[in-house]
Amino acid sequence: MKIINKIAEMQQYSTLQRCEGKKIAVVPTMGFLHEGHLSLIDCARKEADIVIVTNFVNPTQFAPHEDLDTYPRNFEEDCKLCKERGTDIVFAPEADDMYCADRTTWVIEEKLSKHLCGLSRPVFFRGICTVVTKLFNITLPDIAVFGQKDAQQALIITRMVRDLNFPIEIIVAPLVREKDGLAMSSRNRYLNEGERHRGLVISRSLFRAEKMLVQNGIGRLGEVLSMIVDNISEAGGKIDYVEALDAATLEEPDENVKTLLLACAADFGKARLIDNVLVKIGE
Amino acid sequence: MKIINKIAEMQQYSTLQRCEGKKIAVVPTMGFLHEGHLSLIDCARKEADIVIVTNFVNPTQFAPHEDLDTYPRNFEEDCKLCKERGTDIVFAPEADDMYCADRTTWVIEEKLSKHLCGLSRPVFFRGICTVVTKLFNITLPDIAVFGQKDAQQALIITRMVRDLNFPIEIIVAPLVREKDGLAMSSRNRYLNEGERHRGLVISRSLFRAEKMLVQNGIGRLGEVLSMIVDNISEAGGKIDYVEALDAATLEEPDENVKTLLLACAADFGKARLIDNVLVKIGE
Numbered sequence: 001m002k003i004i005n006k007i008a009e010m011q012q013y014s015t016l017q018r019c020e021g022k023k024i025a026v027v028p029t030m031g032f033l034h035e036g037h038l039s040l041i042d043c044a045r046k047e048a049d050i051v052i053v054t055n056f057v058n059p060t061q062f063a064p065h066e067d068l069d070t071y072p073r074n075f076e077e078d079c080k081l082c083k084e085r086g087t088d089i090v091f092a093p094e095a096d097d098m099y100c101a102d103r104t105t106w107v108i109e110e111k112l113s114k115h116l117c118g119l120s121r122p123v124f125f126r127g128i129c130t131v132v133t134k135l136f137n138i139t140l141p142d143i144a145v146f147g148q149k150d151a152q153q154a155l156i157i158t159r160m161v162r163d164l165n166f167p168i169e170i171i172v173a174p175l176v177r178e179k180d181g182l183a184m185s186s187r188n189r190y191l192n193e194g195e196r197h198r199g200l201v202i203s204r205s206l207f208r209a210e211k212m213l214v215q216n217g218i219g220r221l222g223e224v225l226s227m228i229v230d231n232i233s234e235a236g237g238k239i240d241y242v243e244a245l246d247a248a249t250l251e252e253p254d255e256n257v258k259t260l261l262l263a264c265a266a267d268f269g270k271a272r273l274i275d276n277v278l279v280k281i282g283e
Numbered sequence: 284m285k286i287i288n289k290i291a292e293m294q295q296y297s298t299l300q301r302c303e304g305k306k307i308a309v310v311p312t313m314g315f316l317h318e319g320h321l322s323l324i325d326c327a328r329k330e331a332d333i334v335i336v337t338n339f340v341n342p343t344q345f346a347p348h349e350d351l352d353t354y355p356r357n358f359e360e361d362c363k364l365c366k367e368r369g370t371d372i373v374f375a376p377e378a379d380d381m382y383c384a385d386r387t388t389w390v391i392e393e394k395l396s397k398h399l400c401g402l403s404r405p406v407f408f409r410g411i412c413t414v415v416t417k418l419f420n421i422t423l424p425d426i427a428v429f430g431q432k433d434a435q436q437a438l439i440i441t442r443m444v445r446d447l448n449f450p451i452e453i454i455v456a457p458l459v460r461e462k463d464g465l466a467m468s469s470r471n472r473y474l475n476e477g478e479r480h481r482g483l484v485i486s487r488s489l490f491r492a493e494k495m496l497v498q499n500g501i502g503r504l505g506e507v508l509s510m511i512v513d514n515i516s517e518a519g520g521k522i523d524y525v526e527a528l529d530a531a532t533l534e535e536p537d538e539n540v541k542t543l544l545l546a547c548a549a550d551f552g553k554a555r556l557i558d559n560v561l562v563k564i565g566e
Contacts, residue, residue, distance in 0.1 A: 105446035
């Protein structure tokens with residue numbers, strides 16, 4: 001496994017591999033890897049000859065009051081894990097190389113990004129679309145793997161790739177949970193023991209809601225959402241959103257909806273936790 | 284020479300050529316080619332093994348009141364000219380293939396695009412950045428050639444390529460003029476005989492201004508700009524802007540400016556004419 005820091009070197013490497021007919025998969029990450037990330041690497045490993053994991057805490061997706069400075073980092077451990085899972089290249093650029101001080105270009109998505117996390121984090125998806133475009137142009141992959149944990153991000157990147165004609169296949173890999181149900185996240189590190197335990201209410205409420213919706217359809221969706229809100233609030237979570245949207249469009253579901261995205265975000269202590277389940281309706 | 288209409292076919296072609304070690308240059312155009320465009324093709328021909336000319340009147344860079352519907356088109360003649368100049372591929376997609384009805388992704392540049400043409404055409408550069416990104420992702424070039432005629436566009440695309448890390452070299456080729464000095468443009472077709480003659484005032488004023496600036500420096504820039512404004516107005520031109528900006532930043536020039544971009548836009552009849560000269564200061 002090789003670590004590449006420089007943008008030009010990364011582009012040269014990928015160009016060379018492509019010319020040799022190698023299929024390249026990229027797994028974009030912000031590091032502090034957990035089993036969720038590693039499952040994406042496994043997925044990439046199955047699909048491609050060359051697996052590139054990018055490790056870059058992207059400043060442009062954080063608002064000034066958010067946790068850019070305290071975002072957990074552990075580059076050595078990340079590299080060890082990447083190597084164990086068969087990564088070929090870790091691309092870890094410096095922020096100053098990625099972003100010129102006088103940068104003025106952005107990639108924006110103006111509809112899907114207006115829901116869910118986009119409401120409380122208005123610069124978030126602009127930062128993500130821009131950095132992912134950059135990482136695509138630097139790693140030149142055939143395939144890029146994202147996680148269903150960040151369901152809205154996966155939808156937006158898929159839309160961006162279609163709209164801008166990137167010659168890249170997007171694979172969305174399943175959300176990975178701890179044994180007790182908590183969605184894996186680098187930010188779980190922020191939870192103290194009590195918060196860690198109380199945070200379980202999120203996944204448990206979502207699973208319960210899923211069961212109710214599979215049994216009864218979306219006729220009493222309001223009640224289902226209220227149940228989730230009440231449960232999380234009672235456990236001391238500060239709710240950002242609890243929503244059930246059409247998983248294909250992020251619009252309010254109508255009678256023709258095929259798959260619901262049941263998604264929520266809530267703060268437990270310093271940790272913003274997000275989680276979601278996909279619910280197939282009418283099957 | 285081959286004409287390709289389909290996006291996937293274009294991507295496959297370019298991918299194959301790249302794998303064979305061929306250097307690809309693209310010349311993005313909206314068709315109705317004149318000697319200005321053809322000079323870009325000549326430039327591409329010198330630099331690359333494969334020359335792709337894209338021919339697409341991009342709807343997203345036109346505002347509703349602008350001339351999308353009447354923009355001159357002559358695809359057969361364009362192809363004949365492309366072939367004569369040694370083009371390998373003309374890429375001419377359908378608008379419906381290029382833009383999904385539910386597209387929501389844009390590439391924006393938020394500083395350089397706020398000057399000159401961007402003030403009266405607020406969606407123009409967003410449309411250009413987006414379509415050029417798409418054309419880059421479809422034609423996958425090593426080199427892209429743009430004309431100095433559209434000086435602001437060339438600057439913005441160069442900035443976008445840097446900011447988004449496209450692995451593409453941008454070449455800006457000189458502006459080409461008719462024998463009498465009129466900057467070549469597809470929109471010159473809109474001019475009647477009288478307007479065509481009166482429109483010469485633009486290039487003549489710019490050349491006169493250039494001489495004054497080379498002789499006297501930028502100390503009396505205001506007078507020079509007034510001279511251009513007065514001349515164009517007297518000839519019946521409806522001025523959008525006459526400006527002298529730092530050619531590197533499009534900011535107001537200060538005492539350290541190395542090259543001035545002296546640029547103007549004015550309507551003569553139905554034709555919006557733009558022109559510019561680069562003036563080296565202090566040499």
